[in-house]
């Protein structure tokens with residue numbers, strides 16, 4: 001009984017770490033910085049960047065199910081609007097230098 005509880009806890013903790021690690025690597029588009037130029041949409045090798053309508057406005061978003069975190073979009077975005085998980089501020093700063 002005790003062993004089953006320990007195993008269940010370990011599985012739960014492992015799952016949480018996996019989720020946190022995956023979230024830390026996800027790429028995001030900073031909507032306040034994006035100018036909607038469309039360069040990232042053209043350059044993404046996975047066609048993972050989509051234009052959707054939100055609150056009556058078209059915005060660019062990354063489909064996390066398609067994104068492989070290759071980083072191409074970060075390199076090509078002229079505004080530094082695409083951020084990568086824990087490297088969010090670094091990606092932004094690098095583009096503004």
Ligand code: SF4
Nearest residue numbers: 034035037038040077
């Ligand atoms: S390349 Fe950058 S600025 Fe242009 S649409 Fe993509 S995220 Fe926005």
Ligand code: SF4
Nearest residue numbers: 044067068070071073
């Ligand atoms: S990281 Fe790569 S796959 Fe993901 S959105 Fe950017 S260019 Fe596309």
